[in-house]
Amino acid sequence: MTDIRTLEHDTLAAIAAAGDEASLEAVRIAALGKAGSISGLLKTLGGMTPDERKEQGPLINGLRDRVSSAMAQRKEALADAALNARLASERIDVSLPMREGPEARGRLHPISQVIDEITAIFGDMGFSIAEGPDVETDDLNFTRLNFPEGHPAREMHDTFFFAPDKDGKRKLLRTHTSPVQVRTMLAQKPPIRVICPGRTYRCDSDQTHTPMFHQVEGLVIDKGSHMGHLKWILQEFCKAFFEVPDVKMRFRPSFFPFTEPSVEVDIQCSRKGGEIRFGEGEDWLEILGCGMVHPNVLRNVGIDPDVYQGFAWGMGIDRIAMLKYGMPDLRPFFEADVRWLQHYGFRPLDFPTLAGGLSV
C-alpha cells in the first residue's frame, strides 16, 4: 500500500515537473514503459491469489489511470505553452495601408447614374425607353414638330448642320430628343408611354451651355390622358428623383411649337450657402417644359387629334443631376478630369432601384 501511494506521489510529481515533451516522455517510460514501475506492478497481478488480486487490482489499475490522465493533461498544457510561445513570436503590422480595390476606384459618370435613376422611376410607371440617332433629318427634328419655316432654331446660329447632300437636303445634330417621340409615334400605335433620354446638341458654348448636353423627354398618347395626369407624373417624378417627401410646383403657361397648351414648370426651393433644397424655401427654379401634344404634331404623324390626345415633357439630364448632386458648373461634365469624376461620380455597384432607394 505504502509503495503504491509513494509511487503515485513520486510519479505525479515527476509529471508536474516535466518542462518539455522529452522529459515528460522519460517519465512515461519510467512509469508506464515496458520496464516501468507501474507496468511492473501490473505484471505482479498475474501471480496473485484471487483474493489478493481482488484487493490489489483496483489499486494498481487506479494508479495507472490517474498517472495516464495526468500525463495527457500535462502534454496538452506543454503543447499549448509551445503554441503560445510560437504565436507570440509571429506578428504582422496590421496598420500597413492596402491598395484600394478596383471597385473602390472605379466610377460611373453622374449622367449615367441619373439616367439609371430616371429609368427606375419611369420603368415602374410603365414607360419604356425609346432611342434614336443623333444625326437627324430636318423633317423629324423640326418640320413634324410644328416648327415653322424660318424659326430661329432652324438657323445655323443655333443648330449644327452637315453639308447638304446632292438633293440639297442637309442633316443636322438633333437639338432635342423630340425626334425620338416622332419616330415612336410613326412606328407605334397608341397607347404610347415612352421616355427618350439621349445626347442633344446646340451651337452654344459659354459658362452655362455646352455644345453637347443630355435631355430626357416623355410622351404619352392615348384617348384620355390630360394635363392633370401630366401634373401628377411630374410631381411624383420630382419627389422620387429628388428623394424628398414633398415638392411644391408652379405651372406657368408658356410656348413651345410642339405643344398646346404649353407649360413651364418651376419647383420651389431654398438656396442657402450654395446648397439647393427642395420642398422648402421661397425661390422658384425652372426645371422643365411640357404641354399637351400639339394637334399639328399628331396630324404630322398620322394620328387624329380629335380621337387621340396626350402630353410630352422634356428636361435636361445634366441640369437635374447638377440640382440633385450639387455640381456648380456644367462644363466639367465633359472634361474627363479624374479628380472631378472621382468626386462627383458614383461607385460601380450603386445601382439605383426603387426598392433600395435611388441613392445611398
Place this chain on the structure above:
Amino acid sequence: MKFTLSWLKNHLDTSASVDEICDALNKVGLEVEGVDDKAKSLAAFTIAYVIEAKQHPNADRLRVCMVDTGAGEPVQVVCGAPNARTGMKSVFSPPGTYIPGKDITLGKGVIRGVESNGMLCSAAELELSNDHDGIIDLPDDAPVGSSYAEWAGLGDPVIEIAVTPNRADALGIHGIARDLAAAGLGELRHVNVRPVKGAFPCPVSVTLDFDAADRHLCPAFAMRLIRGVRNGPSPDWVQARLKAIGLRPINALVDVTNFMTFAMNRPLHVFDAAKVHGNIVVRRARAGESMLALDGKTYSFSDDHVVICDDRSVESLAGIMGGEASGCSETTTDVLVESALWDPLTTARTGRALGINSDARYRFERGVDPDFCLPGLDLATQMIIDLCGGEASEMVVAGAPPDTSRFIDFPWTEVKRLTGLSLPVPEMKLALTALGFHVSGAGDRVRVSPPSWRGDIEGKADLVEEIVRIAGLDRVDAVPFPRLVDEVPKPVLTVLQKRTRLAKRTLAARGLVEAVTWSFIAQDEAVHFGGGKPELALANPIASDLSDMRPSLLPGLIKAAQRNADRSFGDVALFEVGQIFLGDGEDDQRMAAAAIRRGTARPSGTGRHWDGAAQEINALDAKEDALALLASLGIATGGLQVVPGGPDWMHPGRSATLQFGPKGIVGAFGEIHPKTLKLLDVKGPLVGFEIILDGLPLAKAKPTKMKPKLKLSDFQPVTRDFAFVVDAKTAAGDMVKTAAGADRALIADVSVFDVYEGDKVEAGKKSVALAVTLQPTEKTLTEAEIDAVGGKIVAEMAKRYGASLRG
C-alpha cells in the same frame, strides 16, 4: 419687355400691388424676370445734411462728417469722397443697410481710429449710374430725412417680363394690361383713337414696288406729313418713362415712336421731310446698295432685304432701322411719319444676317396687329401734334392691311378633354371675350373669332390654352396616372440598353473611371480612326477641333488621358460607353464601349506599393478588360477569335482583332500605335480596347429560365504538367486549344502556367508550360490511361508546332 407700374396703370385701372401684379403676370404666362422697385430696395437711403466736414486726423483722403439725418442727434460718418464738404446735402445710409453697388451690408466701424456710423453714398453705390467720383450732391431744397428714391422720382417700380414668341401682342403695355384685366386684376382702359383729319394732301407719294410673288413683304404702308413742328426734348414725363425702361430719350419726334412701340406694340419711323428727296418707294434692295443707319454703322444690302428709298438713296431698312441721313433732329420742322406692316420672316432673316437688333425688328418678326397699322399712325400723329404742334396732312396708304378674320368651331368640352379641368361655360366665355375674342352661338359648340392681334391662334387647342391660362393652371388638379394594366410592371429595357448599362458598371468595377467626351472630334483624328467622311463633317462646328462625328471613342479618351497626365495624374484608367458614327444614315450609329489605361493603371492598383510596385500596363491588360466585359455581358466566347493585329491605330505586333468569324468583328484591343500618339500629341505608352455592343451575338431565346443540369463527377481529377519548347512565334492560345482537343471527353481544363524565353532555351525558341487537368467520369484512371492521353498531347504538339518536351 420692360414697363413701369405707372405706365401700366395708364392702360389698366387697378389697385393691385406690385406683388399681386407679378403673381398675375406669371399666372397668365408673362413670366416675370425681375422687378426693380427702387422705392423698396432703396428705402433705407435718406436725404441728409452735412453739418460739418473736417479733415480726418489720421488720413489725408478721409473727412469726418457730422450728418443731420433728420432723425434726432447728428451722426458721425467717415467719408472718403473728394466732394464731401460742409453744408452739402447728400444721401445717407445707416449701419445695417444693404449697399447694392458694393454687394455688402454696412456695419458700424472705426476707420483709422475714428468711429463711423453710416455712409454717405455715390450713385454707383445705389446702382443708379456708374458715377464713382463722389457722393451724390443734392440741391439745397432736398428735404432732409425723406426717402431719396421717392424724392428723386425713382419710386415707379420697373417690371421686366419674358414674352414667348407667340405673344407678340404682349410686347405692348396695352396688351399686357389686357391679359391682366382678363385675369381679374382690374379694368382695361381702352385707347380711343380719333382719326386725324388731314389739312392738306400728303405731298410725298408711296409706291410698293414688288412683283406679285413679293407682295407679302409689305402688305401695307401708311404715311403722312406733319409740317411746322417744333422738335426738341420731349416733356419730362415722356423722358422719365423711356429712361425707366432703359431707353435714351433723343428728341420728341423720335421719343414718340419709341413711346408708341412700347405702349401699343406699334413701331413707327419718322423721316425729316426736308431730307427726303422726291417720293417714297418700298422695294427689295439692290446688291451694292448701302446705308448709314441710326446706330452709326453702315450696312450693305442684297436683294434679300427690303428697303425704303427716296429718289436718291435708301433711307430706311424696312421694319428694322432708319437711316442717319433722313433722321429727325432738333431742327426738323416737317416730319414724315410711317406706319407699315412687314413680313415677319424677312424681317427676322434680314436682322439676323446684318446683325441688327432693334425694338422694331423684335416686334415685326413676331407680328404686329395688322388692324392697328392705320389707327397707330393716327394715334402717333395726335401725340406729335400734342407735343410738338404742327399741322397734319391726309394719310397716304399703299397696299392694305390683310383681313385676318377667321372662325374656330369650338366645343367647350375641349377644355376638360385636354386639361381635366371643369369650368363653367360663362367663365370660359368671359375669359375669351376679355382677351378680345368674339364668341358667337350658344350651347356646347360655339364659333370663336380671334382678335386681329392674336395671329398665333390657330385652333381649338390654342383656345384651351387661353382659357386655362386665364383661369389659372393651379386649378388643374393632379390626377393619378393609371397603369395600362393592373400587374407588376414588365421589364422595359432592350437588350442593347441592358448591355449598355451593364457595360458601364462592369468597366467601373474594374477600376476604370467613366468619361463622357464630345461626340465630335478634329477632322484629322476622325480620318485617322477610320472616319472623316464628308457627310459626317459639321458645316458649322463650334471649334475647329470639334468638327467631325467620332468614328471611335478612343481618340477622345486618349486625349483625356493626356490632359490628366498633364495635371500629374499619369496613371489614369478611363472608359466611355457611347455612340460612334459610321455614316449619316439612321442605322449608322453604334453603341461602343472603350477603355484606355496609361502608366501603371492596372486593375489591382497603381504605382509603387510596399506589396510590390504595379508594373507598367501592357496590351494584355486591355485584353483582360475586353474579355471581362464580354464575360459580364454573358456573351458565349467559345467562338471568339483573337486574331493578331488590330486596326491601323494600334501597334501591329501588340494588338489583336476580336471576332466571331471573319464577318463578325466586334472590336479590338492593343497598345496604341506610336504614330497615333504623335497625331494626338500624347505621350504613351497607352493601351486600350473598343467593342461595338450592337455587334455582339445575342443569346438564344429559351422557353424557360432553367439552367442546364449540373453534372458532378465522383472521381478525383488529375493534373499533369508539360513544358514544350517551340518556335518563339508560336501562339500559346493555339497550343492550349490543341492540347484541349487531344481528348475532349477527358480533358477538362488546360492552363498556361509558365512562358519562358531566355538563355536556358535555344535562341528563337520559347518554353510554354501547360497544366492539363483530366476529369474521369466513370472510373479512376490508371497510370497507363493517363500516359496515353499525355502521349497524344505530345504527339499533336510535335506535329503542329514542331514542339519538343523541355528536358
